[in-house]
Amino acid sequence: MAKLIPRSDPTANLEPLCLQDARLLLENNYLPFEAGCAFNADGMCHVAASTYMPGVTGEMLDWWFGWIHNTDQYKLWHPRDHVFSDWEGPRGNTSLYIGGHHLVHEYIGGVMSKLKISFHSPANYFGPNFESDFKKYGYSTAICGRVGIWDDLNNTVTYTGHLIHLIKDEPDGCRMRSRFWLGDIDGITDPAVRASLTPPHLGLGLCKHATEEMSILASILPGLFEKHSRKAKL
Secondary structure (H helix, E strand, O other): OOOOOOOOOOOOOOOOOOOOHHHHHHEEEEOOOOOOEEEOOOOEOOOOOOEEOOOOOOHHHHHEEEEHOOOOHHHHHHOEEEEEEEEOOOOOOOOOOOOOOOEEEEOOOOOOEEEEEEEEEOHHHHOOOHHHHHHHHOOOEEEEEEEEEEEOOOEEEEEEEEEEEEEEEEEEEEEEEEEEEEOOOOOOOHHHHHHHHHOOHHHHHHHHHHHHHHHHHHHHHHHHHHHHHHHHHH
16 A cells, blocks of 8 residues: 655655645755655655756747657657657647647556646646746746546546646756656545555656656757757748
């Protein structure tokens, strides 16, 4: 049975962050729990990863998540684990990807996952004043959304988690603080029940996968942005 950690102060100890406390990421450049996975007090499996991305900007990352639609593009990101990609919803809108849905098949922890990632505004996680708060704390953007198990035959989804990729500006690039919360299913609020729904392989597998794919992305994104972005075509 998953070990739940009593809620105390995630800024002072290794308590994994609860979803409703996501704003603490803005107010703390580093938290004690910056890498790994553990079950938080709400019963969600919290996964944390951090990737330093030299030469990469928040603008590039916003562009990337709006550009990556088909399988060939998706495989650039992780040639071994990424298998299939499609896109549902707005393309080329002013938000680039918010309101859209990334439909993917990928291996996480060696197990095939069919997922639907539905991108939301950072306001859902950081509040209505997130833009001014990002400027205050030195963040350029955040890629946020709901993650669900996707039945590709019937095109239905059961949402099970959340993701945030928070981008901190650095002098020669940026630092991506990736956070996932697994086990948030509508109608289920009991922490022990939530924890029981997260497969054993998923937490560590996702931590490893996210670290690998974002490291790969850091190595290819500046070149792709220069070649394919709208700015490159002006």
